[in-house]
Amino acid sequence: MPSQLVCRPRKLLPVALLRVSGTLDQVTGNALQQAVRRSLAMEPEQLLIEVGRLRIGDPLGLAAFGAVVGQTLEWPNVPIVLCGADRRTEEAIAADPDCARLAFAADGDAAFAAATAEAGARPAASRIRVRLRPVPDACRQVRGVVAQACSAWRRSDLAATAALIATELVANVVRHAHTTMEFTFGVRDGRFNMTVRDHSRLLPKPADPAVTAAGGRGLRLVRDLSEAWGVLPVTDGKVVWSRIATA
Secondary structure: OOOOEEEEEEEOOOEEEEEEEEEEOOOOHHHHHHHHHHHHHOOOOEEEEEEEEEEEOOHHHHHHHHHHHHHOOOOOOOOEEEEOOOHHHHHHHHOOHHHOOOEEEOOHHHHHHHHHHHHHHOOOOEEEEEEEOOOOHHHHHHHHHHHHHHHHOOOHHHHHHHHHHHHHHHHHHHHHHOOOEEEEEEEEOOEEEEEEEEOOOOOOOOOOOOOOOOOOOHHHHHHHHOOEEEEEEEOOEEEEEEEEEOO
16 A cells, blocks of 8 residues: 655744654655645744654655755754654654754644744744746846835845845746746845745756856856855745845
8 A cells, every 4th residue: 555644734924834644755755845845935934843643664755854854954044843753753853964953842732832922922024025927027126125125124235235136036037937926035033035936847057158158147146145045946836045144
């Protein structure tokens, strides 16, 4: 009988809770990866994964989970907490090098209540989210959004750099993905965070154009100007992100 894994998201923002049940093995590991990525793509302040009903049936499934955790540690800088794991599951996950930075909680509902209360007690994070069409004018629009936000957050000194990165992220969708997109710009923990989510599964990568080439340098600029950047694949597209230190 084929293995089964059920992933049920409960909340999206500000705290996401993903309930996972079934058997984690080589077959179902990809499903768990996709569920974790979908939850992270919403950019919650914290992701709780309830694993009380999860059974590790194959180390390869655990490796798949560790891989997606390792890939997403840089972005979106969202703490991941595993809830309700029995001793065997917790020991197996904690032994994976990619999972070394995960936290554990005994009960998912209690952890969710505590995380939600903590998020509500903190000052609201400054964040702007806009939906854009894949047209050339989207680049002008996003520059205006970034300039206004930097002014409101009293960081006009970073407006030019942030606007350049945002323009390249949006232009990449206009040129290659050709889908509607969602641009998110926020400041938290001393960093600017920018993401562009589109609906194309074509993954971008920095090109190495000739000196005389007219274009092709957009993602290289993003890479060079960002503290960190990357791509988060999801089932219905991808999220390209950039982080800039403000200090």
